Amino acid sequence: MRIADKMQFNQVNKNISKNRSDMSELQNQAATQKKVNKPSDDPLGAARVLSVRTEERGNSQFIKNINSAKSFLEFSDQSLGELSEILIRAKELAIGQSSDAGANSESRRATAEEVAQMFQQSVNIGNRKLGERYIFGGFKTQTMPFDREGEYFGDDGDMQIQTHKDSFVAMNIPGSKVFNGIGLNEDGVARPGVLDPRTVDELQDVRRKEQEARELQNQKDLNSIETRGPASAFNPSKMGSADPVTKERGVNIFQTLKGLEISLKSNDKVGVQNTLDFLDQAISQVVMARAEVGSRIMSVNNVTDTLQKAIVDNKIAASQLEDSDVFQLVSEINKADSALKATLDTSGKMIQPSLLDFLK
Amino acid sequence: MSKISAMLDVGKRSMSNSQTALQTVSHNIANKSTEGYSRQRVDIVTSPPIGVGNIRIGMGARAGSVSRTNNPWLEKQIQKEGQNMGYMDSRADSLARVEQIYNEQMNKGLNHYVTDFFNSFRELSNNPESLTSRSLVRESATALAQDFKRVNDQLKGVQDDLDRQIETSVEELNQTSKELAQLNEKIQLVEVQGATANDERDRRDLLIKKMGEKIDITWAEGKDGMVSVTAGNTAILVSGSSYNELKASRTDNRDRVEIFYRPSENGSLFQMTEQFKGGKIGGALEIRDQLIEEHLNTIDNLAYMVAKNVNEVHIEGYDRYGRKGVLFFEMPKETKSAAEGLKMNETVALDVGRIAAAARPDSPGDNTIANMLSTLQFRKVMDNGGSTFDDFYNSQVGQIGTIAERALKSQESQKNILSQLVNIRESVSGVSLDEEATKMIEMQKAYDASARLIRTADEMFDTILNLKRM
Numbered sequence: 001m002r003i004a005d006k007m008q009f010n011q012v013n014k015n016i017s018k019n020r021s022d023m024s025e026l027q028n029q030a031a032t033q034k035k036v037n038k039p040s041d042d043p044l045g046a047a048r049v050l051s052v053r054t055e056e057r058g059n060s061q062f063i064k065n066i067n068s069a070k071s072f073l074e075f076s077d078q079s080l081g082e083l084s085e086i087l088i089r090a091k092e093l094a095i096g097q098s099s100d101a102g103a104n105s106e107s108r109r110a111t112a113e114e115v116a117q118m119f120q121q122s123v124n125i126g127n128r129k130l131g132e133r134y135i136f137g138g139f140k141t142q143t144m145p146f147d148r149e150g151e152y153f154g155d156d157g158d159m160q161i162q163t164h165k166d167s168f169v170a171m172n173i174p175g176s177k178v179f180n181g182i183g184l185n186e187d188g189v190a191r192p193g194v195l196d197p198r199t200v201d202e203l204q205d206v207r208r209k210e211q212e213a214r215e216l217q218n219q220k221d222l223n224s225i226e227t228r229g230p231a232s233a234f235n236p237s238k239m240g241s242a243d244p245v246t247k248e249r250g251v252n253i254f255q256t257l258k259g260l261e262i263s264l265k266s267n268d269k270v271g272v273q274n275t276l277d278f279l280d281q282a283i284s285q286v287v288m289a290r291a292e293v294g295s296r297i298m299s300v301n302n303v304t305d306t307l308q309k310a311i312v313d314n315k316i317a318a319s320q321l322e323d324s325d326v327f328q329l330v331s332e333i334n335k336a337d338s339a340l341k342a343t344l345d346t347s348g349k350m351i352q353p354s355l356l357d358f359l360k
Numbered sequence: 361m362s363k364i365s366a367m368l369d370v371g372k373r374s375m376s377n378s379q380t381a382l383q384t385v386s387h388n389i390a391n392k393s394t395e396g397y398s399r400q401r402v403d404i405v406t407s408p409p410i411g412v413g414n415i416r417i418g419m420g421a422r423a424g425s426v427s428r429t430n431n432p433w434l435e436k437q438i439q440k441e442g443q444n445m446g447y448m449d450s451r452a453d454s455l456a457r458v459e460q461i462y463n464e465q466m467n468k469g470l471n472h473y474v475t476d477f478f479n480s481f482r483e484l485s486n487n488p489e490s491l492t493s494r495s496l497v498r499e500s501a502t503a504l505a506q507d508f509k510r511v512n513d514q515l516k517g518v519q520d521d522l523d524r525q526i527e528t529s530v531e532e533l534n535q536t537s538k539e540l541a542q543l544n545e546k547i548q549l550v551e552v553q554g555a556t557a558n559d560e561r562d563r564r565d566l567l568i569k570k571m572g573e574k575i576d577i578t579w580a581e582g583k584d585g586m587v588s589v590t591a592g593n594t595a596i597l598v599s600g601s602s603y604n605e606l607k608a609s610r611t612d613n614r615d616r617v618e619i620f621y622r623p624s625e626n627g628s629l630f631q632m633t634e635q636f637k638g639g640k641i642g643g644a645l646e647i648r649d650q651l652i653e654e655h656l657n658t659i660d661n662l663a664y665m666v667a668k669n670v671n672e673v674h675i676e677g678y679d680r681y682g683r684k685g686v687l688f689f690e691m692p693k694e695t696k697s698a699a700e701g702l703k704m705n706e707t708v709a710l711d712v713g714r715i716a717a718a719a720r721p722d723s724p725g726d727n728t729i730a731n732m733l734s735t736l737q738f739r740k741v742m743d744n745g746g747s748t749f750d751d752f753y754n755s756q757v758g759q760i761g762t763i764a765e766r767a768l769k770s771q772e773s774q775k776n777i778l779s780q781l782v783n784i785r786e787s788v789s790g791v792s793l794d795e796e797a798t799k800m801i802e803m804q805k806a807y808d809a810s811a812r813l814i815r816t817a818d819e820m821f822d823t824i825l826n827l828k829r830m
Binding site (some may be wrong): 142 | 392393399455456459460462463464465466471472474475476478479482483485486487489490672673676718719720722723724725726727728731732734735737738739750751753754755757758759760761762764765768779782783786787788789790791792793794797798801
C-alpha cells in the first residue's frame, strides 16, 4: 500500500485522540466513582437507578412516618395503661362497697369522693397532649376532647400514617371509641375504620356512608327516651349490650364512673353492684384498646426492620448499577495508560524521519 | 542524418522538462497539507521522431500534460459518507445536550423533585396541624414547578441553539454555492483550451464534500465539466456558473427557523424545511422538530397530569381553617406548555394554611387528603392507567439514554468508515515526501545530464569549428 505523509499524521492523530478520550472517560469514572455518569452510559441502568432512588427515599420517609406514629402510639399505650389501672382500682372500691359487710353509707360517701377524683383523672387522661396535639380527639387534635363532665368534643377520625407503599397504620385511637364505647367493632375492639379512601371516588363513597350513618344515629337518638336528672348520667339501658342495629357493644367509661359515684353517694348498694358489670366491660374495653395499640406498635416495628433492610438493599442495587468497580477500573486505567504511552512512543518514531533527513 | 543542433534542442527541451517536473514536485511539497489536494504528475511523452531514410531518430521528450492522481468514485463515496457523518455528528452532539437535561447522576432532576413533592405530603400527613410541614409542601411544590420549567427551558434552549446552527450552516452553504459556481466557470474556461484544471477541480471536490456535510445534496458533472448541485429533492443550488441561495428565517406560524429556497433572483420563496434530511442541517432539524418536540410534549403531559390529579384530590378536602379546598396548582388550560406554566395556586402559595389535608371540615388532625395525595405517586395515572408518574418519567430517561447511546455508537462507527475512506484517498492522492524526494533526485540528475549533453554538443561544435585551423 502506498503510504502518503498525511495518512501517517491522520493515523497518529486518530490513535492519540482515541487513547486520550478513553483515558479521560476512565479518569472521569475514577473521579466520580461511577460507571454511569449519564443516561447513555447505561440507559436501562440509569432509569433503574432513578426508580431505586425514589424507592429508597420513599422508604426513608416511611421510617420517619413510623417514628412519628410510634411516639403517638406509645403515648396512647401509656395513657391507656394508666386508665385501666384507675378502672381496676374503681372496681376494687366498688366490690368493697357493694355489700353491707364492712361498708356503710359513711364509707360509701368517702369512696364516692375518691371515685369523683378518679373521674377527673380519667378526664385528664382523655385530654392528654403530645406536643400540640390531643391524642384522644380523633381528627380534632386542637380541641380539648373532654370537658369536666366527660362529654366528648372530638370525632371518630383515625389518623392513618403511611408505613409502606400500600399500607397505612392508624396512629391514634379516638376517645369516642375507647372512652365512650361508640363505634367499636362487634367484638368490642377499637379498630380503625375500614373506610380509608385513597381515591376521589372512594372518598365520595365514604362520605355517602358517613351521611347514612349519621342519619341512622339521629334516628336512634330520636327513638331513645331522654331521662332527666342524675339518672341521665347513668343509663344502663343504653349501655353494655350489643346494639341490635349496629351490633355495637361498648360502655361509656365516664358514665360508668359517674354512675358508680352517684350510687355510692346515694348509698345505693344495688346500683353499685350493677356498676360492677360495666366496670368489667370498661376494663376489658380499655385492655383491648391497649392490645390493639400494642399490636400496631409491634407491626410498625416490624415494618421498620423491613424498611431499614429495604433501604440497604436499595443502596446496594443503586451501587451495583451505577458505581464503578474500582479494581477493574484501576486495571483498565493502567491498560489505557500503557496503550497511550505506546502510541505516543511509536508516533514519535513514525513522524520523524523521511528520505529528506538522509539527503546530505 | 543526425544534427548537433538537434542534440542541443533535445537537451534544452529535456532541461525544461526536468524543470517542469521539479516545479511540480515543489508544488506537491508545498501542498502536502492542503485539504483536498491531489498530488500532480507531469506526463512526459516522447517527441515525434525524425525519419531519415530508414532510421528514425528520437527527438527527446516533451511535457504532455500535468495531471492529478485522483479516483473520482472514491471521492463520490467520501462525499456520501461525509454527508452521513455530518448528520450523525449533529445528532450525537445535540442528543448529548438533551441527555444532560435528564441526567440525574450528578444533579437533582425531576425524579428527585417529584419524590420530594409526594414525600412532603407524607410529612404533612404526619402532622397536618403544623405550619412547618405545610411550608414544606409549598417549598417542594415550588421546586417541582421550577424544575418542570427548567426541563422545558433547557429543551427549548437546545432548540434555539439548533436554530442558530441551522442559520450559520445555511449562510456557509450559500458562500460555498457561490464559490462553486465561480469554480465551475473557471474550470470550463481552462478546460476549453485543452488543459485540465487540476487545482480548481481539487477545490471543487472539496467544496462539494463540505456542502454534503451540511445538507443532503445530489450532484453530477455535465459534459462541459461543470457540476450542478441539488439540495434536498428540488432545491437547485448550483447550476453551471449560476447559483441560488437558501434562506433561513423564522416564520409567523412557529417560533422556529425554517429553510426557504428562492429558485430565481426575483422569484418568491418556497418553504422546504421538510425536504432536508441529511447532513448537519438534516440532523439538527430531526432532533429539533421530532425528538425535542416529543420530549416537550411528554414533559407537558406529565406536568398537566400532576396538576390535574393533585387538584382533583385537593379540591375535595378542607384546609386548616375548615374552608373547602381550592385548586392546588393553577390548572393549565391544555397540555401544551403545561410544564412551562406550572405553578401553585396563588391563594395556597400565599397562605400554607389553605393546603387542604383534611377530608372533614374543622378537623385539624385529619390527614386523609394528604394521604390520598401522597398515594398518587404510586397510582397508575399516566398512559391511560398504564404507569405511575415515576415510571413515566423514568422511561423517558431510559429512552433518551438509549437514543443517545445509539447515536454515539453510530457516530463512532461512521467516523471509522470515513477515516478508512480518507486513508484510502490519501493512499491514492496524498503527497509522500519520500516519493517527492526521490522524484526530485531523479529530475535533478536528469537536469544535470541534459546540461552535460548541451556541453557535449557545444564541445562538438567547437571540434567542428576547429577543424579548419588544423
